[in-house]
Amino acid sequence: MEDLLAARLQMAVSLGFHIIFACIGMAMPFFMAYSGYRYLRTGQPLYRDLTKAWSVGVAIFFAVGAVSGTALSFELGLLWPEFMEHAGPIFGMPFSWEGTAFFLEAIALGLFLYGWDRLPPWIHWGSGVAVGLSGVASGIFVVAANGWMNAPTGFDWVDGQAYNIDPVAAMFNDAWFTQSLHMTLAAFAATGFAVAGLHALLLLRQPHNLFHRTALRIALTVGAVAALLQPLSGDLSAKDVAQRQPAKLAAMEALYQTSQPADLLIGGLPDDESRSVAYAIHLPGMLSFLAHGDFEAEVLGLDAFPRDEWPPVLITHIAFQVMVGCGTVMALVGVLFMFLQWRRSPWLQQRWFLWLLVAVGPLGFVAVEAGWTVTEVGRQPWIIYGIMRTADAVSPMPGLVLPFLLFTGIYLLLTFVLVWLMVRQIRTLPEHYPSARLTDLPPNNSAS
Incomplete structure (x- = not known):
């Protein structure tokens, strides 16, 4: 395996693992707070x-996420020294603020976990x-x-060096809002x-457990609202990418x-050799509209860029289709949930709906x-879009396949x-939390 591929795969595994904890760390505390x-x-x-x-679940994910996040911070410097040499002084500010937010999160979590019946109730809740x-x-x-890597700004690049660095402008780059x-x-x-x-x-x-019913209602309400808002942010992102990174689009x-107009493709398998897409469904003019708000607008194709600047089309296209497909399914389930709520349907008693939620559950992280x-x-092929290629930023140290295998093993162990910790926590819910044994059946039917 080439060192460049090994380094990229190691970052892919690390980011793919850590991003789960990042998402849970952003959302789960609000369920807890509500x-x-x-x-x-x-x-x-x-x-x-x-x-x-x-809160116990939040603590478990926070602890494991701290390990994976620490590993990532070392990997950036060890695997991509050329990148960090030039990029560190420019986009170091958001990383420093991220570290501050992380420590505040750790302190606040400690207060919440150990502050029960010790802190005033509303301060504890806060x-x-x-x-x-x-x-x-x-x-x-x-x-x-990451947005800065896609929309580098806040510096002047002259003869392979950065001058006139403005860290604030770099942090608030053109991509940060839509990506965030x-x-x-x-x-x-x-x-x-x-x-x-x-x-x-x-x-x-x-079927009649009140603890799980209450938890499901809270989580699904938040998930459904977010899934229904997501297409709006997706539209903003598409228009932004069309302006900044037309090759990526x-x-x-x-x-x-x-093409003018350009069709939107659903599905399909791209072939770089023939420059065609098999088995795709074409929606005439829709890509022009999504990219530029005009059904007749021109959209740049890959032919407008040098061949050595093409992204890997097959992987990018399939990943994009998977993302949109999963998001669409979640949004539809969100609509169904809200409809059932509006009709006051006993959806929590419908096994088909519960099985649907079980099936859809992993799609968000997919x-x-x-x-x-x-x-x-x-x-x-850019690590800093239009400035530095990924191949030029990788460490010259040979044998990068070894740390890739080592870190993959560590992440599998984590x-x-x-x-194991989460299964143990779930199994002991009735033991530690009396409410987890409650049902919504009348007392005379509780035996059933």
């Missing part, structure tokens, strides 16, 4: 137990809100740094549907020839992984530990 708010307002022990149970706000801020700062908005909504949608799917699975085993849509694949692979 149930805590309901407890303070109603005094119902059910909400207290739910808050405590969710520390839980601070966990969520710090998590969202942390995610936005990291995405801002899209990522934040994706985090809430993915986490909401995943948590809802988990509690739906537990409800299939205990062309790869996303496998548009080999500049979409997140696919979306980051589009972002990173679609930027190739995955095993995480799954």
Whole structure:
């Protein structure tokens, strides 16, 4: 395996693993804070137990995420020294702010976990809100740094060196807002549907369990709203990419020839040799509209760029289709959920709907992984778009396949530990939280 491929695969594994924790760290604390708010307002022990149970899950994911995030910070310098030498002084600010947000999140989480019955109730609740706000801020700062790689600004590049560096302009680059908005909504949608799917699975085993019913309602409401808002942020992102990275858009849509108007493709398998896409469904003029707001607008194809500047079309296109497909399914399920709520349908008693939630549960994180694949692979061959190629930034140290295999093994071990801890936590819910044994059946039917 070539060192460049090994380095890229190591970053792919590391980011693919860590991004799950980033999403959960952004969204899950707000579920915890909402149930805590309901407890303070109603005094119902059910909400207290739910808050405590969710806080343990937040702590587990936070701890494992801290390990994976630390590894990533070292990998940037070890695998891409040329990149960090030039980019570090420019986009170091969002990373420093991310570190600050991380420490605030850790402090707030500690106060929340150990502050039960020790802190005044509303101050204790506020520390839980601070966990969520710090998590969202942390995610936005990291995405801002990634946005700079897609839209480099805040410096003058002369003879391979950066001059007149403006870290603030670099952090608030042209891509930071659309990427941050899209990522934040994706985090809430993915986490909401995943948590809802988990509690739906537990409800299939205990159909009248109030603990899981309450948890499912909270998580699915958040996930559905985020999934329905996501297409709006996707439209903003598409128009932004069309302006800044037209080659990436062309790869996303496998548009080999500049077209006016341009069709939107659903599905299909691109072939670079023949410059065609097999088995695709064509929607006339829709790509022109999505990219430029005009059904007759011209959209640049890959033929407008040198062949050595094409992103890997097959991977980018399929990842984009997977992301859109998963997001569409989640949005449709969100519409169905809201319709059933509006009709006051007993949807929590419908096994088909619970099975649907179980099936859809993982799709949010599949979409997140696919979306980051589009972002990173679609930027190739550049590590800093239009400035520095990825091949020029990789470490000259030979044998990079060895750390790739080592880190992959570490992440597999962390995955095993995480799954074991979460399964253990779920199995002991009735033991530690009395409300997890409650049902909505009348007392005379409780035996059934």
